[in-house]
Amino acid sequence: MPPAIEISGLTKTYAASNRQPPKEALKSVDLTIPRGAIFGLLGPNGAGKSTLINILAGLVNKTAGTVKIWGFDQDVNPRQSRASIGVMPQELNLDPFFTPRGSLEVQAGLYGVPKGERRTDEILDLIGLSDKADAYARSLSGGMRRRLLLGKALVHSPQILVLDEPTAGVDIELRNMLWRNVRRLNEEGMTIILTTHYLEEAEQMCDEIAIIHQGEVRARDTTANLLGSLDKKTMVILPKEPGNVTPPEGATLDTRPDGQMEFTYRTSQTSADAILDAVRASGISIRDVKTREADLEDVFLELTR
Ligand SMILES: Nc1ncnc2c1ncn2[C@@H]1O[C@H](COP(=O)(O)OP(=O)(O)OP(=O)(O)O)[C@@H](O)[C@H]1O
Numbered sequence: 001m002p003p004a005i006e007i008s009g010l011t012k013t014y015a016a017s018n019r020q021p022p023k024e025a026l027k028s029v030d031l032t033i034p035r036g037a038i039f040g041l042l043g044p045n046g047a048g049k050s051t052l053i054n055i056l057a058g059l060v061n062k063t064a065g066t067v068k069i070w071g072f073d074q075d076v077n078p079r080q081s082r083a084s085i086g087v088m089p090q091e092l093n094l095d096p097f098f099t100p101r102g103s104l105e106v107q108a109g110l111y112g113v114p115k116g117e118r119r120t121d122e123i124l125d126l127i128g129l130s131d132k133a134d135a136y137a138r139s140l141s142g143g144m145r146r147r148l149l150l151g152k153a154l155v156h157s158p159q160i161l162v163l164d165e166p167t168a169g170v171d172i173e174l175r176n177m178l179w180r181n182v183r184r185l186n187e188e189g190m191t192i193i194l195t196t197h198y199l200e201e202a203e204q205m206c207d208e209i210a211i212i213h214q215g216e217v218r219a220r221d222t223t224a225n226l227l228g229s230l231d232k233k234t235m236v237i238l239p240k241e242p243g244n245v246t247p248p249e250g251a252t253l254d255t256r257p258d259g260q261m262e263f264t265y266r267t268s269q270t271s272a273d274a275i276l277d278a279v280r281a282s283g284i285s286i287r288d289v290k291t292r293e294a295d296l297e298d299v300f301l302e303l304t305r
Pocket residue numbers: 014015023024025043044045046047048049050051052
């Protein structure tokens with residue numbers, strides 16, 4: 001079975017425009033996303049994530065390379081590749097005069113879903129808008145509009161669902177609802193691709209992650225492997241009284257204004273023992289010790305610095 005997404009040599013150069021030189025937003029990207037994954041696409045602003053997603057969605061034309069969606073080459077089988085993917089965009093652009101039911105019906109029509117096969121009521125229920133089904137979109141709250149965008153991405157029952165920054169600026173309740181929906185869809189077999197600025201969220205939600213920077217894929221691995229790739233640790237010591245410590249080889253010390261000493265070290269170069277010894281050797285008694293493992297933010301910073 002082919003993977004959900006297979007991208008090779010994908011390049012996008014935006015043409016020069018008034019006083020702006022041409023911009024190479026994607027530089028020969030190779031990326032494979034397996035079926036059934038919750039896959040995170042991470043990267044700083046301007047990395048090329050939206051360009052990549054918009055190419056998948058058929059909204060931006062690529063400059064070079066091949067894109068296969070559910071095994072269908074975009075250039076060879078445009079209809080099938082389009083039918084395999086649904087995209088929930090970032091912008092809340094909805095026609096204010098359509099009701100949620102109307103929007104879903106129109107969208108289904110655009111994708112050629114026959115009337116008898118439409119799942120409008122089921123989708124309204126999933127996104128929690130059954131009681132607003134016949135209200136004008138302009139009367140919906142921002143959160144409701146976002147849910148409607150998710151619904152619109154689902155009308156043609158795509159195998160792959162792409163979510164572009166689905167939780168940017170949404171409240172906790174909506175975020176939880178979105179993630180519950182995403183998990184449920186994934187459990188039912190849908191492959192999920194999402195971009196997010198919240199690394200903690202990516203850490204919790206995604207099985208696999210690609211980190212994009214300056215139009216290139218800098219890392220692509222399981223979330224667990226990415227987290228394990230850094231042997232960086234942090235030890236915070238609260239001393240009984242202030243004092244000066246020379247950190248052991250392989251560790252750096254940052255003393256906070258409140259006197260807490262934050263040691264950052266690599267387990268391959270030094271040990272927790274060596275740090276504690278260095279502190280005691282300076283005649284300082286220790287009131288409390290906390291440690292912290294590397295998280296996705298550390299991995300991200302290391303790769304995009
Ligand atoms: N239509 C366009 N014309 C010219 N340059 C563009 C266009 N769209 C994007 N770019 C440029 O391409 C690069 C990648 O942009 P892109 O929007 O894909 O990044 P991103 O990773 O999605 O960032 P963000 O998280 O801010 O949305 C940026 O330098 C951006 O300025």
